[in-house]
Amino acid sequence: MAKKKQRKPKRSPKIYQFYEIKEGKITRKAQFCPKCSAGVFMAKRPDTWYCGKCHYVERIEKK
Numbered sequence: 001m002a003k004k005k006q007r008k009p010k011r012s013p014k015i016y017q018f019y020e021i022k023e024g025k026i027t028r029k030a031q032f033c034p035k036c037s038a039g040v041f042m043a044k045r046p047d048t049w050y051c052g053k054c055h056y057v058e059r060i061e062k063k
């Protein structure tokens with residue numbers, strides 16, 4: 001495997017807001033809309049997930 005230097009872009013693409021890499025594992029911070037196809041992220045609100053595409057709202061259940 002080629003060694004690649006990690007570059008930190010000044011402005012990260014929008015999609016990266018939803019991913020977090022921890023110990024080599026990619027964690028999704030946002031969830032996909034169940035009504036739209038996978039790949040459509042929902043925006044997180046204090047207690048709901050909101051899909052900007054189909055306006056679907058899902059409650060976030062707190063533990």
Ligand SMILES: [Zn+2]
Nearest residue numbers: 033036051054
């Ligand atoms: Zn949707």
